[in-house]
Amino acid sequence: MAFLEAQSVCKSYGALSVLQDVDLAIDRGELVAIVGASGSGKTTLLSLLAGLALPDRGRVLLDGHHVREPGPDRAVVFQNYSLLPWLTVWDNVSLAVDNVFRDWPKARKREQTERHLELVHLLPARDKRPGELSGGMRQRVSLARALAMDPQVLLLDEPLGALDALTRATMQTEIERIWQQDRKTVVLITNDVDESILLADRILPLTGGPGASLGPAVAVDLARPRDRRAVNHDPRFKRIRREVFDRLRAGQEWTRRKSA
């Protein structure tokens, strides 16, 4: 049985159907990318997986348990970082650690916070506030906060969407490095096909909202770590890229015909 599952999940806001019969199965330790154009319901799907919203029909299962509310076992890295601007970098992460591991001794909580700030190379900025950091640094704090909860699933909602191309590339490498270190189950939401190919084991194209559903998955059989420059000339990369685009486009046409 898959670790994280969505079973014919539907979600609409008022009369607008956002997701229609979405099925999803992700194995433990897998890094799956859900790719779709903006407005295709990616964030809605992630909210359902996180438990921040509940599906109208269908259900979400984590390790066989019905997901009914958000919790620290499904850490979310939000698109706009969602750091608390009045807390320092350290306090943002330790707020999570202190609340998730309430019964740990103080020293252990401190060690947990410190280790995860170290992981994203931000220990030197521990006393800064988010307002004093660059976008990339903020996203790293957000990532550290999510990882420090030691979640079973890490949900990344367009984590790099707001960053410039260079920072984005660095962060992609960073995410791959961190993921290879502890092999968490990761769901990455993105609108960037290349990013998904660089990072994911499998790509799920989310096709054409309103009433979006997931198309068949595209497996990414490229060796890790993936070098962004080398990969660009790899014929497999080009094939996967074409495949993802084709499925996104086919899905779009299908929805258009359906709604026409």
Place this chain on the structure above:
Amino acid sequence: MMDVALESTASEAVVAAPPAAPSALRERARSVTRAVARTVLPPLLGLAVFLAAWSLVAASIETSIGAVPGPRAVWDAAGALVEEHARERTKAVEFEARQAERKEAFLREQPGEPWIERQYAGKPTYLDQIVTSLKTVFAGFVLASLVAVPLGILCGSIPLVQSALGPFIQIFRPVSPLAWLPIVMILVSALYTPEEAWFEKSFVSSAITVALCSLWPALINTSLGVASVDRDHLNVARVLRLGWWTKVTKIIVPSALPLIFTGLRLSLGVGWMVLIAAEMLSQNPGLGKFVWDMFQNGSSQTLSMILVAVFTIGFIGCLLDRAMVALERLVTYGGAGAR
């Protein structure tokens, strides 16, 4: 504010001046002059026009109790009030000294007999009245804040509470202090009967009236601030499964703090305005009573005394507002607008 900025540029110029070449020095002096001209001249000009207009108007109006006082007369009246205060203080000190002397003599002649200490019974001076007013408004404001902020947090975070309290807020908010005051006075007379009165009844009534009227801006702004906390921040709280108290202290209050302070600032302003009316009617020995007493005695000094009070009230109100702004800067986090 402007003065502060000006001071800092001026002092920087002074500190950095010595090694500079003459032309650079001249340039710097010129820029300081320009800064002075920009920040100091307009208010001075405004003041001059105001004083001139006032003198002109004052000289041309004759009332039943004499001419309307011009700036000069009001200034003198203020001076007289301060002098009176100094006189009263000297008298009080002299009284204490005399009493101490008498006590000593008394105890020398009749050792072991009980000595009855007497309070100096002079009337409160203008400055005493200012202090009373400040104490009263402070008491009322603290009372209002203690009710308004927690209630606002409840209102903003629980829609049910919001819709339950909404109509009451709508109805009670526009009520004038003059309507509240008689009710408050009667209730205070009935209910506030302690063995040892720490506060005068008039003080309690005024403070409660101030609280009732200044409650609303803080309540409304707090609940608005709490209701508009960033959705993502609340989602963080949900993912972390923060307890209610942690959520309030770590997320809701810090994020609503700017609006809470806006509310408190408005509340203090309203409270200070209301206070004068409340004191007039409840005879709390503050600025309001001073104005009322002056109006009642109808002497040739009446108008200038009342004008002194008007300026005092305005000046203190302005200072209170500045103090709230400073306090807000102190407690809210620096990176405004940062996520």
